[in-house]
Amino acid sequence: MIIDVLELGKSCTNTDKSLRRLNLVSKAKQAHFDNLCDWYTHLLKKSPTGSIRIHVLRNIVTADPENVQHILKSRFENYPKGKPFSVLLGDLLGQGIFNVDGDSWTFQRKMASLELGSVSIRMHAFGIVESEIRSRLIPLLSSASGNQRVLDLQDVFRRFSFDNICKFSFGFDPGCLEFSLPVSEFAEAFDLASKLSAQRGLAASSLIWKAKRVLNLGSEKELKQAITMVDEFAQRMINQRREMGFSDKHDLLSRFMRTIDDDKYLRDIVVSFILAGRDTVASGLTSFFWLLSQHPKVESTIREELERVVPSCDDRPFVTFDQMREMHYLHAAVCESLRLFPPVQFDSKFAQDDDVLPDCTFVRKGTRVTYHPYAMGRMERVWGSNCLEFNPERWLKNGRYMPENPYKYPVFQAGLRVCLGKEMALAEMKCVVLAIVSRFNIRVADPNRKPIFAPGLTATVRGGLPIFVQERGA
Template sequence: MHSTVCFCFFTFAIILALLSLSLYSLRSLQAPLCNCDVCASYLSSRWSSQFDNLCDWYTHLLQNSPTGTIHVHVLRNTITANPGNVEHILRARFDNYPKGKPFNAILGDLLGRGIFNADGESWLFQRKMARLELGSVSVRSYAFDIVRGEIETRLVPLLTSRMDCGAVDLQDVFRRFSFDSICKFSFGVDPGCLQLSLPISSFALAFDLASRLSAERAAHVSHVVWKAKRLLNVGSERRLRDAVKLVNALAEEVIRERRRLGSFATRNDLLSRFMGTVDDDVYLRDIVISFLLAGRDTVASALTGFFWLLSRNPEVERLIREESELVMDGSTGDVLASYEQMQRMHYLHAAVHESMRLFPPVQFDSKFASADDVLPDGTVVGGGTRVTYHPYAMGRMERIWGPDCLKFQPERWLQDGVFRPESLYKYPVFQAGPRACLGKEMAVVEMKSVALALVRRFDVRVVGTAQGARFSPGLTATMNGGLPVIVRERGASSRPPL
C-alpha cells in the first residue's frame, strides 16, 4: 500500500515537472519565433507598467494601427476595432466565424450546450426558441414587473438604510440586484441576495467563481495549461469543477421541483416556458444558465459603469432629473416611472447608451475563423485563427466617434432632442448580425429603471473618482475593488462629508 502511494505521488510529480518544462519551452520559443514587441510585451506583462488594464493597452495599440487591427501572434489572435471588419465578421461572413471549438471548450464546463456557447443547429434552435419567448408581450411585462418590484421592495430600502453610514459597494449591490432579478426571471426562484442583511448566497458565489475561472482559461497562451490542470484536477481547475458542481446541483434541484409541480404553461419564467419544448433536463440547465450569465453580469456591469461616469459628470445627472420631472409631471422622487414614461425620456436613453459606449459590459468578443479569409481592411486571416472585435477600444477611437470620443456626452446620440441610434457595427455592445442580443430591449429597460429610480431619489457619489477604472479578469467588465459610493437623500449633498 505504501509503495503504491509513493508511486502515484512520484508519477504525479513527474507529470507536473514535465508540464512546467513544456510551459517554459512554449513561452521561451514563441516569443523569438514571433520576434515582435507586442508579443514580447504580452508574455512579459511589460504593458502593465504603462496601462492599468489589458483592454487599455489593446486600445492604445488599435488607436495607433493604420487599419484599426492588430495581431497578438502568440495567442493566434487578430484583434480589430474597425467597423467594416466587425460587419464582415458578424454579418457578411457570419458562417465563417462561429464561436468555434476552442471557445466551446473554454466555457463548456459552465455553459455546456447553452446558446452563448453553441454553433450550428443547436444555436439556431435555441435562437428561435429564445426569440419566440423573449418577444412575448407577457414575458416582457413579467420581466418589467420583477425589476420594479426588486427596486421598490429591496434596492431603494437597502440604499436608504445605508445613507450616511459610510461607503457602500454599489457594484456588489447591483450584482445582487441583477442576480435576484434574473433568477426570478429565468428560474422563478428568489435567492434573496438583496435583502437588508445582504446574505451570502452559495449559488451566487459558485456562479461568480465558475465565471471567473472559466474566463481565466482564455488568458493562457496555450490551452495545454488549463487542460492539463483539469485532467489532474488540481489548482484553479479543481475549484472550477467544484463550483460548477454546486451550480449544477442547485439548477437540477429547481428543474426537478418544477417537473414535479407541473403546470408549465401558466408560468412566465424562462425555465417553465422552455420546459414546454425541451425534455432533456441537462440541456434545459445549459440554456437557462446561459441566460443567467447574460442577464446578471452584463446588467450589473453596465450599471456600475453608468454610475462611475455619472459621478464624474453631475451635469448629466441634472439633465436626467430635469427630463424625468418634465415627463412625470413633477412626481416625487420615490415614484417609479412607467414603461411608457421611460419611452419618452430620450436623454436618459442616450445617457445609458453613451455609458455603454465607454464601458461596455463585454469588453471584447471572439470568434474562430473556419477557413482562410481577408477582412475588408486587407488583414489576412488564417483558418483556425481567433478573431476578436473590441467594443471597449471602439468606443475610444477618434476615427469612429470624433475627437471628443473620451468624453461622456449623451448629446451625441440625440438629434433635435430625439434619440438617434448608431450602426450596431460601429457600436457592437449588443453584438450585431444573426447573433445580435435578443434581450437588448429588456436589459436597457432594466438599466433605465434602476438608474432613474436612484437618480431621482438619491445623491450617489463615487469615492475616489480621481483614479481611473481598474478591471478584474472575467467574462464581463468588473471593477477591481468594487465601486465604493456615499449615498445621501437628495438635497442633503451640502452636508459635510463623513
C-alpha cells in the first residue's frame, strides 16, 4: 500500500512552494524501521513544522508543543475523542470515562477527581502496592536469583499491575503474581479484548471489522467471547458488593456504587480504569528497566540517593511516601524514561469544526488529529541536541526536580483531560524501582536487543523482556 504524505511547510497560504510530496511504500518503511512509531518520528523530524498530513487516513500528526496545547487546552471543545474512537473501543469500554465526551465525560471526571484526589484513596492504593511488592514481587525475584532462570520482566510487571488494579478497582485479588504464575481467565480475556479492540484500528476500512462483527466471524467472534467473560466477571463483582455491602469499602467500585445504581455504567467505568491502570504502569516499568540495563550509572545514582534518604542496612524497610518525595533523582529518572518510552505513544482527537493549528496547518471538520508523545521525545527542536539520550539530569536544577511544560511532555495528556491517576502511577512505579534496585541486580538477557513494539492500545514489547536476577551481595 502506498501512503501519500504531505509535509507541511511554514506558510499559511496555499501558494507555499516549499510543500513537498513524499510517496512512501510501506515495505520500504518496514525495512528501515522496526516500529511504526519510529517511522512517524522520522517523518515528523523531516517536516519543517513538526506536523504531517496522511491523506489516505485523513489524519494530521503533530509533534509541535504549541499544537498540542491548542488541541488539549485552547480549543479543547473542538477536539473531543470523537465518534470514530468511541465506536472502535465501544464494545470493550462502553460509556467509560476514556471513551466518552460531553456531559457523560464531565460527570465521570468530577466523580473520579473527587475519589482519586482524596488522601485516603491514595494511601489505600499505596498500601496495596506495598503489599504486592512485599508478598509476591520480591519473593518471586528472589526465587530466580542466582540460578540462571530467565524471567520475562514485562510479564512479571503485567501480572503485578493487574493484581494491583483489580484490588484497587474491585477489591478482588486475581493472584496473577503468585509463585506459580497461574493463568487468570479474567486477565487473559481482558488482554485479548484489549488487543483485538486495538487491531480494529489497523483495518484498511472500518467496514471490514464492522462486517465481521455483524457476521460474528474471526477476530470479532473472539472479541465478543472475550468481552462476554469480562462482562460476566464485572457483574459478579458488582453483585458481590451489593450482597456484602459497600459503604465501608475503599475499592473504586464500592465508592462509585454509593452514587451510581446502573450496573452497566458501573461496569464501563471500572473496566476503563483497569485498562488505564494496568497496561500503562507495566509498560512504563518495562521500558525503565531496559534503559537502566543500558545505563548502570543511573542505577548506581538511584541507589546512592536511596542510601542518603533512607540510611539502613540489609532488610531495608519500605520507603514511606514522604521519603519518596525527597528522591528527586529517582523521580527525574522515571520521567526521563517516560519521555523516551511513553506507554501511550500517540493519542487522537477528531475536529468538530474547521480550524487552523498554531503552525498554520488547516484542519478540516471531521479530520483525525494526532499528537505523538513518542516522537516528541525524540525531536531536537523540542528537547535539544541530546534528545535521544537517557539523561535524568535534564529534569534537575540544583539537585531538585523541575517539571516541564506538560504540552512539551504530554505523557499523561494535559489540559482538561490530564490523567487523574498520574501521581498514583508514578508512586507505584517508584515503589517498584526502589524495591528492586535496592535488593537485586537485573540484567537483560540480550542487552543489544532494542524494544520492538506490538500493535496495541499501549506500548507492549514484542517477545517481552527476558532478564536474569541476582540478589545484591549474594
